[in-house]
Amino acid sequence: MTDTASFPVTPRNRVKRMHERARYDRASVWAVLDAAALAHVAWVLDGQPFCTPTIHWRDGDRLYWHGSAASRMLRTQAEGLPVCLTVSHLDGLVLARTAFHHSVNYRSAMCFGLARLVDDPEEKARALDGLVDRLSPGRAARLRPTTAQELKATSVLAMDVEEASVKVRAAGVADDLEDLSWPVWAGVVPLAAHVGAVEPCPHGTAPAPEPTDLAVWREGRRVDDVLRETQGLWRPSAEPAEGA
Amino acid sequence: MTDTASFPVTPRNRVKRMHERARYDRASVWAVLDAAALAHVAWVLDGQPFCTPTIHWRDGDRLYWHGSAASRMLRTQAEGLPVCLTVSHLDGLVLARTAFHHSVNYRSAMCFGLARLVDDPEEKARALDGLVDRLSPGRAARLRPTTAQELKATSVLAMDVEEASVKVRAAGVADDLEDLSWPVWAGVVPLAAHVGAVEPCPHGTAPAPEPTDLAVWREGRRVDDVLRETQGLWRPSAEPAEGA
Numbered sequence: 001m002t003d004t005a006s007f008p009v010t011p012r013n014r015v016k017r018m019h020e021r022a023r024y025d026r027a028s029v030w031a032v033l034d035a036a037a038l039a040h041v042a043w044v045l046d047g048q049p050f051c052t053p054t055i056h057w058r059d060g061d062r063l064y065w066h067g068s069a070a071s072r073m074l075r076t077q078a079e080g081l082p083v084c085l086t087v088s089h090l091d092g093l094v095l096a097r098t099a100f101h102h103s104v105n106y107r108s109a110m111c112f113g114l115a116r117l118v119d120d121p122e123e124k125a126r127a128l129d130g131l132v133d134r135l136s137p138g139r140a141a142r143l144r145p146t147t148a149q150e151l152k153a154t155s156v157l158a159m160d161v162e163e164a165s166v167k168v169r170a171a172g173v174a175d176d177l178e179d180l181s182w183p184v185w186a187g188v189v190p191l192a193a194h195v196g197a198v199e200p201c202p203h204g205t206a207p208a209p210e211p212t213d214l215a216v217w218r219e220g221r222r223v224d225d226v227l228r229e230t231q232g233l234w235r236p237s238a239e240p241a242e243g244a
Numbered sequence: 245m246t247d248t249a250s251f252p253v254t255p256r257n258r259v260k261r262m263h264e265r266a267r268y269d270r271a272s273v274w275a276v277l278d279a280a281a282l283a284h285v286a287w288v289l290d291g292q293p294f295c296t297p298t299i300h301w302r303d304g305d306r307l308y309w310h311g312s313a314a315s316r317m318l319r320t321q322a323e324g325l326p327v328c329l330t331v332s333h334l335d336g337l338v339l340a341r342t343a344f345h346h347s348v349n350y351r352s353a354m355c356f357g358l359a360r361l362v363d364d365p366e367e368k369a370r371a372l373d374g375l376v377d378r379l380s381p382g383r384a385a386r387l388r389p390t391t392a393q394e395l396k397a398t399s400v401l402a403m404d405v406e407e408a409s410v411k412v413r414a415a416g417v418a419d420d421l422e423d424l425s426w427p428v429w430a431g432v433v434p435l436a437a438h439v440g441a442v443e444p445c446p447h448g449t450a451p452a453p454e455p456t457d458l459a460v461w462r463e464g465r466r467v468d469d470v471l472r473e474t475q476g477l478w479r480p481s482a483e484p485a486e487g488a
Contacts (some may be wrong), residue, residue, distance in 0.1 A: 102375070
């Protein structure tokens, strides 16, 4: 499956409002997912929806995230738990001359599929290395190795994306012609997450090695730029995960 | 209801993992909500969960957000649609000497309640003024007034928060003592959203007035600081909304 291949469009993932802003191809979905570390997962327990924030990472068509309140429930769901994992970037506020045309610039991706618990220790260990390496490529191999007990204490969830959609707005003020003379300032306020100055742990007793794994996390860089870069360093191929 | 009053703690909002990071008082919940413009709402249709990103705003115990795919469904739900609205801030990456102690610094709030469609035109107009004024206090009154047709074309949802919880991690690396000598760099990479340089709309035909409503959105400021300030300017009282 190449990255230009589209996900199927069904009643579940078809964008209803502002459908001219929608995309369904993998490259567009991955571009939104890979540029963020934070995702929100919607899932249901006895009719009650929960929206759980988590750190996600992507290996091909497969998404991983960390154990959550859902992990106990998953043990009883052999066929997987229906979830919707969403990643959003708020890129700016659009202040128009009319309340109606106020808007925001954003990129968001919704991914649908069945979540399952990663129980196999080998797959779990490989997945967790991915969590570290996706944020700091090559770092996992330099860490104190994970113990069997630590592995057991960690829940990892996986989902093969079945359907997905992307919505993007990246434009200026869209007031109607007849409103352009209304005497109020109008424009876009851009917003973006940036990297701050790293705070070394003060408790180390060994000489600190060169932080080569932090070369990409330079102060002032846009977080979405860094994360796209680390994803590319970790998974340089555009090919999907084994078995995906 | 004062801001120090706690929400009830039930099986629905009780924090299961890392419960020492949990809070249930209004002041803590509002601090997380008010510092963000972006929320994610989980809701269910025929057993399928959806996670919809949206812009939220808060008036006392009442949360508002914009129409979404859920709005058609809500017309048939006189008693309201169960939702979970979550706001999260990713404040930093915690790079430890062990994969197990890798973490992130974050603030997140989950709010539970029944969403309803705001149908009354007067309540809807007041709510939408809130959306504008919450981002740029005093701006709504300066805009070209909203027409009845525009109001009709806009869906607004409201939810009185029944239960909520907050989780916060704001700390350094938490490796075990025996791992502190492992020879790998460890520390925190802080992340934060900042305001960029405003981009005035180039299509205005009237002389642009002083952008007094943008005084708070100065380039370089932290977005969460600005939003806490605008919320305080819009709703200086700690008292909840009328009827909440």
